[in-house]
Amino acid sequence: MMPMAYHFATFSSNSSAAVAEANYAIKAAQAFGLPKGSYIACDYETGQGNNIYGGKTPTANAIIAFMDTIKAAGYQPLLYASSSVLQNNIDTSSVIAKYPNSLWVASYAISGRIDNPNFNYFPSMDGVSIWQFTDNWRGLSVDGNVAVLPLSINGNVTSNNGAISQAPSNGNSSSTTNNSNSSSTTDDKKIDSTPTEPATSGYVMKKAYIYNKKGERQSGYYAAYYGIQYYGSTVTLDNGKTALKVGDDRYVMASNVLGNSRVMRRNAYIYNHAGKRANWRVLRKGTPVKTYGSRFNINGKSYYRIGKGLYVKTANF
Secondary structure, rough: OEEEEEOOOOOOOOHHHHHHHHHHHHHHHHHHHOOOEEEEEEEEEEEEOOOOOOOOOHHHHHHHHHHHHHOOOOOOOEEEHHHHHHOOOOHHHHHHOOOOEEEEEOOOEEEEOEOOOOOHHHOOOEEEEEEEEEEEOOOOOOOOOEEOOOOOEEOOOOOOOOOOOEEOOOOEEEEEEEEEOEEEEEEOOOOOOOOOEEEEEEOOOEEEEEEOOOOOEEEEEEOOEEEEEEEEEEEEOOOEEEEEEEEEOOEEEEHOOOOOEOOOOOOOEOOOOOOOOEHHHHHEEEEEEEEEEEEEEOOHHHHHHHEEEEEEEEHHO
């Protein structure tokens, strides 16, 4: 088993605070007896007051300051974050320029139970060593991770019996890990082939269930505000619905990602999820506005979502 540690960052984009937090993480690791040469990850995400919107460059600089401090203490630094945060909130290229292959990326094909990683949904970015493919491994509500590059402590590389196992070299098996109980399992199922159409990055703006080409609901869904990749252009399912292909015989409704363009029939306010005015902006009559998915009911009134946490009454369209 390979012991590792992580620190939940609260330094936002403050480099001085990042150094202080790294020193705290080092002392905690030493108190628990974590061997020198082990990995300590900076867990960078929203929560506990951590502001991820401080700018890509300042945020990357703070993260690098954290990692520098970890390295100076004799440990190996990693950066854990979601693929969305890595792409949109951090100058990730500067991080991996200094610390190649230091990313531990969370990117889930679907919300809900996943037993084994589907490499059709592996996040396309440089510098990834560990992929967290689910937060509900085997229905146990724990994270599932797979090492896509060999990890080592002072040159001792993990084997497939370790806490983190290597990704398959062929398409016929995969080794996964649960980072809560450090167990390891293999799967001999053949991984689906990757769709041949060009891939496009998109953003789910309303909870999107998964369907097959016949229009039948399949297991799993994409949560709202989740980044995905879809293949090719829009597709008409057998039931006449317009969809986007997200895998082999797996589709989501196009309106949940691409939206529908509508025109304001009258001036309209913008509301939040509680039905309160979100800001002082007024959408003027005749303005084209993109709405996402079907209607929402908020306090007995009908709304369309027009952005993250933003809604307009349907009667205004």
